Amino acid sequence: MTVTGTETTGAGADSCAGPPQGDRRPDGEDRYTISEVVALTGLTAHTLRWYERIGLMPHIDRSHTGQRRYSNRDLDWLALVGKLRLTGMPVADMVRYAELVRSGDHTYTERFELLERTREDVLSRIAELQGTLAVLDRKISFYADAGRALASERTR
Amino acid sequence: MTVTGTETTGAGADSCAGPPQGDRRPDGEDRYTISEVVALTGLTAHTLRWYERIGLMPHIDRSHTGQRRYSNRDLDWLALVGKLRLTGMPVADMVRYAELVRSGDHTYTERFELLERTREDVLSRIAELQGTLAVLDRKISFYADAGRALASERTR
DNA sequence: TAGAACGCTGGAGTGCACTCCAGGCAAGCG
DNA sequence: CGCTTGCCTGGAGTGCACTCCAGCGTTCTA
Incomplete structure (x- = not known):
């Protein structure tokens, strides 16, 4: 089953929320701190951590000291979440969608x-x-x- | 200054929120109880009373026993409020608008x-x-x- | 090596827009 | 006359989506 370039199978199948916005780094060097993600998305650090707590984000990678390191894929997901939020979709429904994506x-x-x-x-x-x-x-x-x-x- | 038929001057200048929906009675017999307004607007009685408390409604007429009696004009206003609510306008801004209307x-x-x-x-x-x-x-x-x-x- | 800056956690607090409650009138009905 | 139904009030409670706090560890800069 081959469908598109980046959107193949598995957890990665849900990252196509539009043109790449902001100052992304190329894949491979994409380990953004939480404050970088704040700058890139406009969300607050509080909100980012909260999204994770409620299961709206996949488990975010951590540095050796336990700090979050977001990937380009995480940014894609956040962009989609942002779009869905604009529709007025309740966060609970987005969590449901996130669960579906995690389930395979x-x-x-x-x-x-x-x-x-x-x-x-x-x-x-x-x-x-x-x-x-x-x-x-x-x-x-x-x-x-x-x-x-x-x-x-x-x-x- | 003559502008349109019903929309002339004063407090009545803000009642044109679309075609008359529902089972209205003709002007003159328009003294709806709160439960009639509930049926007509889809709002709850709680919400209607709350709108009044916060100044989003003009002072509603009362029966001799103190029960609310809404007029067609009140329904028009509620229809407008409903539309504005759909836009996501905060209630506080609608209250501001209501104050402006009251001010003349x-x-x-x-x-x-x-x-x-x-x-x-x-x-x-x-x-x-x-x-x-x-x-x-x-x-x-x-x-x-x-x-x-x-x-x-x-x-x- | 001190101090600022950044990040972590669990849990409490905030603002908005309702939503409900307790306790009490008033009217209509059998 | 009692009972149900409808409505009244001030104030308390709810759900959502954040937002902030205290207290602590880590990292960077001078």
Whole structure:
């Protein structure tokens, strides 16, 4: 089974969250400290450690003194998590997804379904927002008209 | 200053949140109990009372025994609040807007600006969601391909 | 080799947006 | 007349997603 370049099988099958952003180092030298990841992702160190505690991250590699060393793959995962967070997906659901990824290839179907559901959610959120936008535009043009009317009243 | 039919001046200038939804009664007989409003809006009675406490609602009319009686105008306002809530606008900002509405016509400019900012927020949320959608679609098609590959592997 | 800077942990605290509770009126019904 | 139903209040509680703290070890720089 050969599908794409980086996305083959196993735990690595879930790292394609978009173009590589920020100042990444090439694979092999990718052992970022927590503060580097903070700079790269915008998350706080607290949040990164918390994500790990709740099982939203795979187990992060450690230095010989026990400090976290994040890899490019970890950054990819964080980028995906960031995207999913934007959709409003609850953290618990992301943890569920993370568990599926950890469990191996036989969870592909379930992951697929979870992502499909999320996709539907996103579509309806977009529709909602566009409905709201229509309301806002209506009110905004009302206030714009009112402002013009007030102005012409003053110059009259 | 004459702008539109219902949207003229004063406290009533902020009730245009879309088509009239649900089983409204005509103006004049619009004295809904809290449970009717619950049915009409999907909010809980707790939330409705809480909205009032924090100043997100105008003062609601009461029956002779002190029970709330909501008007069509109140429902309009709730519909707008619902829309704004969908945008992710914090409740505190909605309270601010409600205060502006209560303060009278001289706050038109400020209301306009607030709505404009909200509009921009909504636009960027939509853009964010569309970015996320792209990522989801990429991953979904990956899993779809993987599923097909696994299937053909089994039948091979 | 001192001191600042960075990182670690478990657990407690925060802010938001509700959500619920206890105790008590008031109206309608058999 | 009692009972159920609906609504009232102030205040306490909940769930989520962080966010911070105390107390300690390690690493880097002067």
